[in-house]
Amino acid sequence: MNENTGRGIIREINGPIVTIRLPGVRSGEQVRIGEMGLVGEAIALIGEDAVVQVYESTEGVRPGEPVERLGWPLSVELGPGLLGGIFDGVQRPLEEIYLNSGDHIPRGVVLPALNREKIWHFVPSPECTSGSELAAGAVLGSVRETERIEHRILLPPERHGTLLELAPEGDYRLEDPIGRIRGADGRSHKLKLYHRWPVRNPRPYRRRDNSIVPLITGQRIIDTFFPLIKGGKAAVPGPFGAGKTVVQHQIARWSNADIVIFVGCGERGNELADVLETFPQLLDPLTGRSLMERTLLVANTSNMPVVAREASIYVGLTMAEYYRDQGYDVVMLADSTSRWAEALREVSGRLGQMPVEDGYPAYLASRLAAVYERAGRVETQSGDKGSVTLIGTVSPPGGDFSEPVTAHTKEIIQTYWALSKELADARHYPAIDWVSSFSGHIGVAAEWWHEKVGKKWEQRRAKALALLSRDAELSRIVNLVGPEALSGAQRWELEGAALIKEGVLQQSALDPIDTFSSPEKQYLLLKMMLTIYQKGADLIELGVPVQELRELPMLDKAKRAKQLFNSEQTEKLIELNEEFIQEFEDVRIEYAKFKEHGK
Amino acid sequence: MSAKEYRTARSARGGLLVVEKAPGIAFGDRVLIRDHRGRKRNGLVIRSAGNSTLIQVYEGTDDLDLESTWVRFLDQPLEISLSPELLGRIFNGIGDARDGRPPIVSSIRRNINGSAINPAARTYPRKFIQTGISAIDGLNSLVRGQKLPLFSGSGLPHNRLTAQIVRQARLVDEESSFSIVFAAMGVSHSDARFFEEDFASSGVLGNVVMFINLADDPPVERLAVPRVALTAAEYLAFDQDRHVLVILTDMTNYAEALREVATAKGDVPSRKGYPGYLYSDMAEIYERSGRIRDRHGSITLLPVVSMPSDDITHPIPDLTGYITEGQIVLSRELHNQGIYPPVHISPSLSRLMKDGIGRDDTRSDHPSVASQLYALYARALETRNLASIVGADELSGQDRRYLEFAEKFDRYFVGQGEDEDRSIIETLNLAWDLLSMFPKQALTRISETDIAKYHHSGKD
Ligand SMILES: Nc1ncnc2c1ncn2[C@@H]1O[C@H](COP(=O)(O)OP(=O)(O)O)[C@@H](O)[C@H]1O
């Protein structure tokens, strides 16, 4: 046992936390534990001992068994072949593990994330000629990873120097050398189609980029009311069953991102099976290609080892940054960040660290902020533009949003979709509560909408929100003294709010037409509801009894419009709108006649 | 089996035993303890260091004379024997026979902890299971491979309801084998007898495996019960191609046992004294349900969780709800009105319902009927609220119709007899009796074709 051999022994096993004696081991270093060769990470050095968190169950491990240094921190493989795949919290390929080992995940498996046998057709970048000086992150060439994604092969971020040689266009495997570069150290380094990167270090970029556009998700309450931008940070807190996962799956399906990374962190296995079974069949509305071609999954389900849960977020983020560095807009969905925080808490508890709030360690807030800080739109090392949008769900115990994870997250993010149990219980989906949700990007989004869709976006949005808040006020009165206390105009306001809620805000993820709504369709639906409200309000002003208006069949028809016409059929929505205006006109004439006779 | 035996127990407290000078003991190892009277107890290594080993003793540590306690490390995890003979048998919490019949003999023995199903190996739950109970089948359908808990409270009829489900549950379309694994944790003697007699008299017992841990059995044993039961269920489902419904009652007793052991170990408590790992621990149990690629069987899980003081935000129901695929919530208010089963549909939800119902499984109008009933009932509850403020007389005719609907819905749709086994078609027809109280255009969530087909006024 000395520094050179890199070997030592196990002293104590306490669940996933193992104390070892291993001279020379560094904090953050990967170690192999015991006869089974379980992998773990040294997280603390205490005197001569090191404390290791192990990514797999330690059942059957004994004190006295050997341990071994691996010499590197937790890192992931970055190269073609990630898309369409499903990986565990430390990037082991779960499909290959299934094929090799069957239904359950065995321990101690060592399988590389990327397939070594697969052949890729590499096309070198024309500007990469022998002798050219390459900066870190330069694009060496590309391979077609899926029909829709051209995978750029990047010079690893810490490498730069003179290109000695680059392979010609042709077919290569991952381990085949595709070139050599003389680094700053004067030595020659082989280049391959992939490289490794330590997950706890954010990948470098040139600078943050401020040219921002909204991420379009096809979800009306998000795009029209609480928009998110590409490179933004969003949180979806909500009690169980309120619809957090559905919100994320909807974004994974329909958003206009190039790449989607879904990290199932401490949640259900069936939800990943759902994605794996449905996404290959679903087509992206923008490209018409299978959604799985742009999607990759990281899975540490709630029954998988807790320590790998903590790692899974970083593993997902690093892959997200890697595609960002190729110039893509990446959306990373983390479901749920609360489970990640709990993993942190469990390890800190086993280490005997002082808990501060609800058992969480003092560094919870700073770790959370550091995770979200890895989102953003950047100018990449090679001068391209790319972004990582990070959307995390939060699962507050008892649905109490004042608990530490929700409270700290709220301080960090700019877009907040708060899910409400009351709305979910009333089957108002998505149960995003318009009172407590917010978006810090209304101004930016307004510019985009006004230019691309219509000039009245911001104004209509504000009108609808005003109507909704009137609705809340009036409903309070009704609940105190009954509906008789309201005037006709006030009752019509309630109808107007109902139109907004049922005709615009409610959107079924299960309805084949309603599940996705293009910005144009969103704009027209909102216009339709506001038109009906406005026309009706005008008639009430003239003296038409509200009861007559409430019985107009057009109200139900308007509420159904979202399901009748898909995003392509915008002219139908325009027609319908005209039809409604005409109907109001008829009512007005009818009423005028009636008054005439009355006299 | 190397059987190292030690007499170096140093302390015993709250179900935990510390043994010294036992080097090289495997974490998770199974332990046999012989107390001073020669009685055997079972244990599990939960912390292992060279100089001291911490053992969780399933039968508890009461009344141990450390000087004359012998501890043997068996060099294997806690396992149970598995064979088709399990069906019709009754065992205790760690899988020993409790029915006076011989133990199961089999070459197949498995670790009760199982190991995580590879998410890539799962197939998504599909296909309807009929329980014969309208509030479940019609509005919160159970699907093969789903985990759907029953949230109850003390004094509510969850035992009668689970027994009814055990008697009635079946797959509608095929005759493939359907079995029940029934695990009771910390139940009273009378409840245990109720279940045994009910299963025996209704003739289902031969198709049920029971694991019983009684209220006066040691709490630590409760930690093994669901794991033992699910190991049996996995064998029946994935080795024997059966569709298995697993009932775990009551997970609250389980979680309390976990808290007891955690406190004795000195683990950092989080909410209400429960350890921070309660979530992961329960998830290890609940996530053993499901379906697996290329396997014919399935495990459907129905845990009963009684909510302490009827509080759904209490950590046990709360964390359960975060893991399971929905919940069926029983209501004291309905129970007090004499409605059985007192299922409160507003907070109830089956997340997988959409994947198990509709044209191919039940009937094409099922999804929209369910959604419409939910919407009408939500509105009816608001009206009820309003009526309690302004008085029913002040309500409009339309509002009074909602009140009447809620009334009938509770009595005739949710309410049913304890022996009443309704087919899904009967349930849907009943739903249309209620929906037909409303004019056609009020049914905005149902397609015009279905309205024309099923609305009573459309038929004449
Ligand atoms: N937009 C939606 N459309 C239709 N159903 C929804 C929608 N959002 C949520 N649901 C329903 O709510 C259930 C729970 O949603 P889920 O996202 O799994 O909740 P959470 O992740 O917050 O626990 C879903 O299974 C579905 O039945």
Ligand SMILES: [Mg+2]
């Ligand atoms: Mg969820």
